[in-house]
Amino acid sequence: MHRLGISVYPQRSTPERDEQYMKLAASYGFTRIFTCLLSADTAALDTFGSFTLTAHELGFVVAVDTNETVFDRLGATPCDLSPFKRLGIDIIRLDAHFGDCGDIAITRNRERISIEFNGSAALALDNLIERGADPHAMRTCHNFYPEPYTGLSEEAFTRLSMRYRNMGLGTAAFISSRQPDTFGPWPVFAGLPTCEDDRHRPAELQARHLFATELADDVIFGNAFASEEELASVAAVDQCRSQLGLVLESGVSPVEREVIWGASHATRGDASAYMLRSSMPRLAFRDRSIAARPSGVQSFKRGDVLVVNDNMEHYRGELEIALREIPDDGTRNLVGAVPPEELFLLDYIAPEHLFGFKRC
Template sequence: MHKLGISIYPEHSTKSEIKSYMKLASGYGFNRIFTCLLSVRKSKEEIIKEFAEFMELAHQYGFEVAVDTNPAVFAYLGATPFEIKPFADLGVDIIRLDGHFGDLEDIAITRNPYMIPIEFNGSSNMDLDLLVERGADRWNMVTCHNFYPQRYSGLGWKRFLNLTEKYKKSGFRTAAFVSSQNKNTFGPWPVKAGLPTCEIHRNLPIDLQMRHLLATNIIDDIIIGNCFATEEELKLMSEVDCSKITFHIEIVKDCTESERELIFKYRHLSRGDASDYMIRSSWPREAYRNKSIPCRELKGDFFHKGDVVAVNDNLAHYRGELQIVLQDMPNDGERNLIGKIPREEWILLECLLPEYEFGFIHN
């Protein structure tokens, strides 16, 4: 089951803001929090007091909290890979290692007696399988990617896929960050250019970022890296259909009611015998066997990438088949243009593999 998360940075927020944000996000089904101790510049006593209060409030709203650490944070709090009692005393749910210690220490920390899961950096090329082979507790190990405050520094999409596939194939739970487009959001550092894992996502609507990550079929949890996201963004993420790839669609003006039903009423599956020219959804054909879809004229001689078309009466055997065009295709009068997938959502087409289910979002 996928989990949705928010990030909170107590050193840059008021208690009132934190409580309001937790309450708002929990109401939309969010149940993970990412927070960071790397950037905190307070005394040990202050950190322990304030963070313990933060953890208590988070747990009241049903959140599990992952705290970002490194060897310097461990040393500052008086913890070691062999004794993490200071984190247990704070009520930490997940310890994220932004920087790891060494193989022996990394193995030892996964076998902590408090059974606090250890979250390894999914954006680094670690040999977690080797750690398991040498005694690490696989069931107490998860991964979470980095986020990237600096513009143009986020993970490339291919690198992201390669690293995530590696950890997912080995059975580790995965997580990645998306970025709020709300103005004046922030993270742990004084940079305000968003906090995504993947550079391709930095300026995209937050629900599209989420849908793109889900479409890979290798990401479990999705966390908003910066704060504070808007209520509309939280709502959009909570409404994403996690069961299939979904697209926004711009319906053409002359689309008929029957064609609208074809888009939204029926389930769509990308055929296994895939074409280079289009994605075919044949399931609705049975329902349209005795229905008419009159041919409508199209200005232009070609359909283009992202066009959504319906086979019409001129090819009655296939009438009612919905197709998404992948490359320029001649208009031979056998298809009606019923909608267009926005260009920014074409990235989802690359993830829609043969035999994957897909659908469209009501605007």
């Protein structure tokens, strides 16, 4: 299952506000905290142990962004991570590297701290593993992007994430709160997503996007503070299948609603270029009438959700989602449509993959 996370930046907040936020996120099942030590001053480091203690008491693991300067400030080396262990840190994200020998050594640390490499860079981590790095201690974590129009493209996110997925490494990525006056490690306020196209989407749609790619194990709010509504909406996303919004047509029958909400949907392995087909409902509804209902259109368009009616009895009850224009021949009832802003999710529903709907 995926792990949900938040980001907390103690150097830009107060202990009281941070603790309140952590308690709220924990109540919705969030279990990971990301923070940044790159800009932390000595005072922030002196109180960091109490911050991680509170986080651990609430059930979080704590990941920190680091570089060589942070290591020097703490007196740590790739062969000695004990200063990080004393601070209660569970995951070290390397914003910079220590050369191949140092990067191999850091994965073999006695403190059993997980090491996250930059998932937004094309790193030869397979070469490190061949030369002795411990893959069990290795993960990747994408960057987040404060500046508008600089986040990863869909192609880059997929290519880089697949690179590390094929090495057997888990990956974390960031979504962004859309609340006003949010912040990160620096005074920037345009959100902190990994993927640029996610920057202006609602938080739960950003999460559904990353879950649908099947390339992000951990999904983390990059900026603070997300609202309770955003935390709740992301926590409510079905992590087991691609989840599409659905705007129902008027006049949808109770039987059709059963097909939509009551059946488990999976696409067929013999995929069509014209539609996604969920055929299993045919077994449950083959002996039940689904009266034909005029759609009022000549052709169905991409994203239209259809249920086969009595005019094609053998396939009655099959649920379909149009991928391209299909003429309405009277054998399918139009029961709803995927909202335009969510049509991109259809590209992620591969043959034999599970999918479902959420009410809009």
